[in-house]
Amino acid sequence: MSDKIFNEEHDETLETKCHDCGAILNFAPGTNNLKCQYCGAENEISSESEEAIEELDFDAFAKEAVKPEDTMQVATVKCTACGASSTLKPNISSDMCPFCSTPIIVTGGTMTSIIKPKSLLPFKVTQKEAYDGFKKWIKKLWFAPSALKKYATNPEKLKGMYIPFWTYDSDTYTKYSGARGTHYYVTETYTENGQTKTRQVQKTRWTPVSGSVSHFFDDILIVASNSLPRKYVDRLEPWDFENLANFDERYLSGFQTETYQVDLKSGFDLAKKVMESTIRNLVRRDIGGDEQRIYSMNTQYSNITFKHLLLPIWLSAYRFKKKVYRFLVNGRTGEVQGERPYSFWKIFFFILGILAVIAGTLYLLGVFDK
Numbered sequence: 001m002s003d004k005i006f007n008e009e010h011d012e013t014l015e016t017k018c019h020d021c022g023a024i025l026n027f028a029p030g031t032n033n034l035k036c037q038y039c040g041a042e043n044e045i046s047s048e049s050e051e052a053i054e055e056l057d058f059d060a061f062a063k064e065a066v067k068p069e070d071t072m073q074v075a076t077v078k079c080t081a082c083g084a085s086s087t088l089k090p091n092i093s094s095d096m097c098p099f100c101s102t103p104i105i106v107t108g109g110t111m112t113s114i115i116k117p118k119s120l121l122p123f124k125v126t127q128k129e130a131y132d133g134f135k136k137w138i139k140k141l142w143f144a145p146s147a148l149k150k151y152a153t154n155p156e157k158l159k160g161m162y163i164p165f166w167t168y169d170s171d172t173y174t175k176y177s178g179a180r181g182t183h184y185y186v187t188e189t190y191t192e193n194g195q196t197k198t199r200q201v202q203k204t205r206w207t208p209v210s211g212s213v214s215h216f217f218d219d220i221l222i223v224a225s226n227s228l229p230r231k232y233v234d235r236l237e238p239w240d241f242e243n244l245a246n247f248d249e250r251y252l253s254g255f256q257t258e259t260y261q262v263d264l265k266s267g268f269d270l271a272k273k274v275m276e277s278t279i280r281n282l283v284r285r286d287i288g289g290d291e292q293r294i295y296s297m298n299t300q301y302s303n304i305t306f307k308h309l310l311l312p313i314w315l316s317a318y319r320f321k322k323k324v325y326r327f328l329v330n331g332r333t334g335e336v337q338g339e340r341p342y343s344f345w346k347i348f349f350f351i352l353g354i355l356a357v358i359a360g361t362l363y364l365l366g367v368f369d370k
Contacts, residue, residue: 026254
């Protein structure tokens with residue numbers, strides 16, 4: 001593979017090699033510099049574009065009316081176990097898949113045309129800072145296998161990955177039908193212990209209703225990867241999108257990048273599900289009353305725009321009893337999330353210990369002598 005992770009068809013040459021020793025310069029998290037890991041030389045990444053990060057027209061791209069300048073060629077290798085397509089660092093012929101810990105041997109990269117990312121959040125958290133947070137998270141896990149804690153002693157197990165995301169904006173107009181429930185109370189007579197009593201009983205009167213609601217959604221975030229547990233990726237939020245930088249390959253130097261598996265249209269289908277929850281709440285509010293029933297909702301989406309961006313995640317994949325567990329660290333905030341295995345024997349001996357304590361206490365109280 002070449003020194004350039006993304007291989008664009010233009011004449012621009014990025015300065016990814018150290019002028020002093022010729023080594024590959026890597027982006028230094030928390031700075032705006034490329035740094036040589038051998039001699040310490042630094043090159044500042046100067047912003048060549050002050051353009052605002054633009055939203056792209058969804059319908060135009062969905063109809064494949066894509067301009068050449070909005071796409072790029074990317075060289076990737078694909079894991080045969082989990083299907084993730086990601087880049088490898090230059091001059092690496094073999095590695096472990098960062099998503100499932102399966103060995104990968106590079107026999108030749110595949111060139112794929114993708115929608116070019118327009119923006120990214122550069123790494124801010126260093127590998128050491130991510131590793132320290134990872135260790136603290138591991139220590140808090142009850143009944144974790146000893147092998148996991150041993151695994152966490154190697155900071156190199158954490159891989160810096162740029163993960164692809166989509167964001168969607170959309171106007172929505174929803175027509176609905178349902179029913180409004182209004183509470184009222186009736187007096188009910190009943191007998192208790194031979195005495196006649198009364199009480200107020202709540203009833204609900206249902207009235208058919210129909211109507212419409214409108215809402216604008218801004219930056220619905222959808223991870224474009226199927227290689228990571230989606231619910232844990234969502235828990236890494238929030239992201240400081242106010243610090244988004246225009247896409248520059250130099251921020252990727254020293255890190256790996258996954259290409260999107262969830263395409264633009266599929267991503268919007270996932271965004272619709274996120275929007276549905278808010279729309280449903282708006283419909284209930286519009287129906288009013290004390291209770292609401294929704295029979296149907298028909299939503300129209302218009303003025304849809306999107307962004308393709310890369311977000312930084314420190315990632316580690318751990319295998320335990322033939323199952324893969326992924327641990328994620330937000331590369332901007334240090335937030336740690338992940339799947340965790342349990343040790344059967346630790347749980348077994350813990351329960352056994354509790355039973356032994358209970359039995360010992362009962363023995364000392366003389367319960368068994370009675």
